[in-house]
Amino acid sequence: MAQLQSNVVRDGNGGQIKFPVFISQADLDLIEKEFVVEDGDVFVVTYPRSGTTWTEQMVHLLVNHGEQGEQRLTDAVPWLETLPHRPGGMIEFLKTMPQRRLFTSHLPHALMPPLRDTTAKVIYVARNPKDVAVSTYFHNQSKLGYEGTWEEHFQEFLNGDVGCGPYFDHILPWWQASQKDERILFLKYEDMKHDHAGNVARLASFLDLYADQGLIDRVVALSSFKSMTSNETTNFDWIPQKADKPKHFRKGEIGDWRNYFSAEQSLQMDDFVIKKLKDSGLQFDFGDGVTLPS
Ligand code: A3P
Numbered sequence: 001m002a003q004l005q006s007n008v009v010r011d012g013n014g015g016q017i018k019f020p021v022f023i024s025q026a027d028l029d030l031i032e033k034e035f036v037v038e039d040g041d042v043f044v045v046t047y048p049r050s051g052t053t054w055t056e057q058m059v060h061l062l063v064n065h066g067e068q069g070e071q072r073l074t075d076a077v078p079w080l081e082t083l084p085h086r087p088g089g090m091i092e093f094l095k096t097m098p099q100r101r102l103f104t105s106h107l108p109h110a111l112m113p114p115l116r117d118t119t120a121k122v123i124y125v126a127r128n129p130k131d132v133a134v135s136t137y138f139h140n141q142s143k144l145g146y147e148g149t150w151e152e153h154f155q156e157f158l159n160g161d162v163g164c165g166p167y168f169d170h171i172l173p174w175w176q177a178s179q180k181d182e183r184i185l186f187l188k189y190e191d192m193k194h195d196h197a198g199n200v201a202r203l204a205s206f207l208d209l210y211a212d213q214g215l216i217d218r219v220v221a222l223s224s225f226k227s228m229t230s231n232e233t234t235n236f237d238w239i240p241q242k243a244d245k246p247k248h249f250r251k252g253e254i255g256d257w258r259n260y261f262s263a264e265q266s267l268q269m270d271d272f273v274i275k276k277l278k279d280s281g282l283q284f285d286f287g288d289g290v291t292l293p294s
Contacts, residue, residue, distance in 0.1 A: 004156075005145045006163060012110030017165030019081075020144065027084045028111060034091060035080070035113050041120035042207065044077065044104045045112070047170040048163055049135035050127035051189040053248065055203075056104050057223040057234055059123065062204050062211060063100055066218040073234045080105040080113075106164045109173035115183055121207065124174045127189035128284035129167050130257035130269055133157045135250065137260070142245035154265055158272060168276040175282050190254050190285040196220050225252035255287025 005021035009028055019028075044059055046052040056077040061068065069076065078086075078093075080103045086093035094101075105112065115122070127135075137153045140146035144163070146153070153162075160166025178186035185206045192199045200219045204211035211219070221227060228234040229249045236248035261269070273284065273292045283291050 003146070003148075004140050004162065011108060011165060011169070017108070017169075018161065018163055019165075020163050022085070023081045027081060030084045030090060031080065031113065032111075035083070035094075037113050037115050037118050037120045038101065039119045040100045041118065042100070042102050043080070043112075043120070043122045044102070044125065045122055045174065046104075046106060046125045047127075047132065047167055048106055049132050049139055051125045051192060052104055052106075053234070053236065054189075054192070054223060054225075054228070054252075055123060055125050055187070056102070057228055058200055058203055058219055059102060059207070061219045061222055062200070062207060062209050062215070063102060066215050066222070068222060068231070068233060071233065072238065074236075074238075077102040077104050079103070081107065108165060108170050109177050115181070120183065122178075122184045123187060123203065123206070124178060124184060125187045125189060125192075126171050126175070126282075126284075128254070128257075128286050129157075129273060130261060130266070130286055131189075131254065132167060133269075134257045134260050136162060138246045138250055139248075142241045142247070143239065150260055151265075154261075158268070171282070172276070172280060175280065179281075188284070190287075193254055194285075196223075225249060254285065257286070 004018070006018040007021055007024055008016050009019045009023070009025045011017040042059060042063070044052060044055045046055070053073065056073055060073065060076050083090040083093055112122075133154060136157065137150060140153070140163070148156070156162050157167070160169065164170060174184070175186055178184040185202075187199060187202075197216055197220050200216050200223075201211060204216070222231070239248060241247060270292060277283065277293050283293060285291050
């Protein structure tokens with residue numbers, strides 16, 4: 001069976017985690033040493049498959065007055081961890097960025113470059129772990145050479161043996177940080193699905209951007225699943241992926257996990273969620289009116 005293609009990197013807390021194969025410890029060391037957060041920077045941070053691309057698009061459109069522009073989303077909102085691979089290197093690339101720099105990142109909180117006393121902001125987006133597990137399974141097959149079964153992937157997900165480390169080790173420190181620092185906005189994928197326009201307005205307000213109803217409507221339209229799938233600057237068709245597996249934009253729904261989880265796996269995940277989120281103040285919507293911890 002082809003294993004997940006990954007690298008092992010330090011997690012910032014004395015342990016180690018898996019990271020996508022094309023990001024090395026040397027890349028993370030360079031970012032730690034040389035990337036300096038500046039006033040006005042915006043970071044969209046997520047555990048993979050939680051709505052990163054969707055949020056990038058909303059932020060990109062809001063900052064650019066509803067104009068898509070010609071750049072691919074991966075250039076307009078570059079992935080922090082891959083900056084060392086940009087032609088000419090990270091520092092040269094940063095010189096080409098507009099004044100209000102937008103980045104995306106999958107870094108755990110402990111590895112994130114410090115915001116210091118800047119006006120930089122972080123939008124952290126979280127998604128219920130059942131849908132993340134399913135979405136990650138297809139992502140790993142399509143883009144990272146994974147050939148394990150769903151059951152094998154499910155166990156690896158529970159064990160944290162997947163890209164960007166254990167799910168709850170990512171979510172919880174970011175959740176706690178968002179409770180203490182008003183420069184960090186914690187959003188949920190499910191809330192964005194239920195109230196897309198309301199969350200666009202919330203993003204605009206968080207970023208101190210004036211957005212009238214016309215701009216909000218435009219951002220909602222251009223960041224819909226359908227629009228992003230058909231737009232060649234947002235659809236990620238340029239990313240190497242297997243033709244016989246689902247694309248980056250797969251279903252975009254809440255509750256698709258029901259098509260893959262057995263009853264036993266669902267209970268196992270419920271126990272895990274309740275144990276991890278107990279007393280955290282954080283809850284997830286799993287679709288069909290199920291919220292945990294309830
Ligand atoms: P599914 O695999 O469940 O379809 P990320 O961008 O963090 O990698 O997340 C990818 C997930 O977000 C995929 O989930 C994808 O379909 C979904 N997604 C991307 N754009 C979306 C949009 N505009 N609306 C809703 N879901 C979206």
